[in-house]
Amino acid sequence: MNRKRWIRWAVGTALVGLGLLVGLGKLSRSWTYQLFGEIYPRVETSERVVALTFDDGPKPGQTEEILGILKRHGVKASFFMVGRRIERSPELAARVLAEGHQVGNHSYSHRRLVLKSPSYVQEEIDKTDALLRGLGVQGELLFRAPFGKKLVVLPWLLSRSGRKHITFDVVSRDDETQDVGLLTSRVMESVRPGSIILFHDGGQDKPGTVQAVDIVVGKLKAQGYRFVTVSELLALGGITPASGTITASTAPAAN
Known part of the structure; x- marks a missing residue:
């Protein structure tokens, strides 16, 4: 040559x-495409209904504030929890479930599950699944990748076991800023029927997130929106649980 x-x-x-x-x-x-399996950034519906979701918790001092706002507004949300943080705050994780919110798997360590071996990724999923079952979570366990990142291995493993990957179409980006006005406007400008909204209750302290969630929930309720869990939203879109799972999610009986 x-x-x-x-x-x-x-x-x-x-x-x-x-x-x-x-x-x-x-x-x-x-957020909308992967090579294998089911990925859901939102659900197609004409009904004014949304799913409010929180990542990276539970975090003492912050998750409680979010729970208080949700209780005051009378709405349910979905919390995608990190296994290590469940181990650190099991009572707080159990409280989220006991108050009627959905709890999903957000990996064990919150490391990016990209360019990792299948055994590593599977362990990240399985360890948190076991912790969630130990809390009393029943039925289909939904999964959300840390940082929303995936390539080949994670979608392949999820699809092999019939697992749904839940992403989002409305992102507050509260991991980048705590400007309440900016967080609120990002959500309000992007939301539509069937949206899955992303906030965080874990990580660094997020006082702006707490305020923005209060404002956003109030504004959306005033516009006629109803808040449901992710599984309830999927059901409204005709998306059924994986074969062989229990449809109800219940907390363990109080002692």
Whole structure:
């Protein structure tokens, strides 16, 4: 191969590789598409109904504030919990369930499940599943990837076991800012019937999130929106639980 041909080949190969990397990056960040299985960023419906979701908890001092707001407004939400944080605050995790909210799996360590071995990813799922069952969660366990990131292994493992991957179509980005006005406007400008809204009750302290959730819930209720859990939203869209699961989610009986 002469020098010019070698250069053309090298440049072409580099461009193909760059394009592949860009494509994989977009795939890993997509809220609406994955290579295998079921992914749900929202549900198609004309009914004014939304699912409010919280990631990364439970966190003492913060999850309680969110629960208080939800109770005052009389609405239910879905909490995607991290296994390690359940271990640190089992009573708080149990309280979320006892107050009628849905609890889902957000991995054990909250590390990105991208470019990890199948055994590593499966362990992240299984350890948190076991903790959720220990709390008394019954029925289908929904999953949300840390940071919403996935490539091949995670979707393949979820699809193999009939698991649903729940993402979102309305993102407050409260992991980037605690400006209450900005958080509120981001949600209100993007929400529509069937939306799945993302906030966080874990991580760094989020006083702006607490205020924004209060405002957003009030505004949406005033617009005629009804709040349901993710499983209830899926059911409204005709999406049924995985085969062999129990449809009810109940807390353990109080002592």
